[in-house]
Amino acid sequence: MSGRGITRSPSGEIQRVPLLFTAPEQESLDSPIDRRSDYYRQQARQKKRVIQQPQPLMTLPNILTFFRIVLIPVLCVLWFQPHQLAPIACAVVFITAAVTDWADGYLARKLKITSAFGAFLDPVADKIMVSTALILLAATPPEPLSHKDMAAPVVIIIGREITMSALREWAALSGSGAHKAVKVNSLGKWKTALQMVGMSAMMTFRRAEYLLGNHDEMVRLIQLGTRMSLVIIWAGTFLAVWSLSNYMANVWAYFRYPDGLPEGHPAATKPPLPVPPKKTP
Numbered sequence: 001m002s003g004r005g006i007t008r009s010p011s012g013e014i015q016r017v018p019l020l021f022t023a024p025e026q027e028s029l030d031s032p033i034d035r036r037s038d039y040y041r042q043q044a045r046q047k048k049r050v051i052q053q054p055q056p057l058m059t060l061p062n063i064l065t066f067f068r069i070v071l072i073p074v075l076c077v078l079w080f081q082p083h084q085l086a087p088i089a090c091a092v093v094f095i096t097a098a099v100t101d102w103a104d105g106y107l108a109r110k111l112k113i114t115s116a117f118g119a120f121l122d123p124v125a126d127k128i129m130v131s132t133a134l135i136l137l138a139a140t141p142p143e144p145l146s147h148k149d150m151a152a153p154v155v156i157i158i159g160r161e162i163t164m165s166a167l168r169e170w171a172a173l174s175g176s177g178a179h180k181a182v183k184v185n186s187l188g189k190w191k192t193a194l195q196m197v198g199m200s201a202m203m204t205f206r207r208a209e210y211l212l213g214n215h216d217e218m219v220r221l222i223q224l225g226t227r228m229s230l231v232i233i234w235a236g237t238f239l240a241v242w243s244l245s246n247y248m249a250n251v252w253a254y255f256r257y258p259d260g261l262p263e264g265h266p267a268a269t270k271p272p273l274p275v276p277p278k279k280t281p
């Protein structure tokens with residue numbers, strides 16, 4: 001039996017697929033070539049097949065998240081247009097995306113249509129949106145900022161997002177409950193909100209003298225606004241590092257104490273969840 005590149009024996013066991021240019025006897029868990037694929041194959045053998053319930057995909061919150069992803073190429077195309085209104089159009093596109101970020105979560109909770117797919121897609125869309133906007137701002141920094149001013153927060157935030165995605169993948173692959181330790185928390189939401197506010201403000205001030213006037217006082221105000229926006233982005237950068245260390249601490253605590261934190265542990269501030277009473281038939 002076979003499907004989507006996976007070959008199964010009649011007994012249901014996943015069969016070994018030989019790697020290109022590698023003799024079967026060379027394949028081993030210690031080989032850097034195939035350590036990953038062997039690991040996944042072993043995991044697949046060990047895991048019981050879970051019956052997956054069909055999940056609704058095109059719910060209103062998910063459509064909003066998809067819309068946010070569609071806005072990314074729109075932002076990229078608009079960014080380099082020479083038209084005087086292009087910078088403010090970019091700001092409008094980015095602010096719209098930021099609003100959908102708030103709206104999709106709100107609607108999912110309000111309409112009680114949260115889904116595992118939405119929980120996966122939402123942070124991914126945020127990461128792509130934030131990283132794209134940061135790269136664009138670093139490529140053409142608004143006056144009076146330089147490339148140097150933008151470089152550090154951009155590198156820290158994008159590095160953090162890559163690490164965070166890898167941490168989630170690793171937690172999910174461990175096959176245990178560790179994925180719960182990396183579920184989006186309020187600190188993660190605040191850091192995204194702060195970054196989006198900082199970037200929205202910076203885009204609004206970018207070349208704003210075209211619309212607001214080119215006299216000295218106005219230019220000074222616009223430049224002050226741009227500097228303040230950078231301060232907000234730095235605050236978002238600080239929260240990004242803080243929330244990452246928080247997620248890492250959660251994962252570490254999970255693997256160190258899989259049965260729950262011991263009494264008196266500094267992180268054991270929350271009371272244990274009440275155990276629901278067993279239903280009697």
Ligand SMILES: O=P(O)(O)OC[C@H](O)CO
Nearest residue numbers: 123126164184188189192
């Ligand atoms: O905690 P993160 O980095 O996965 O991000 C949180 C999301 O952006 C919240 O919408």
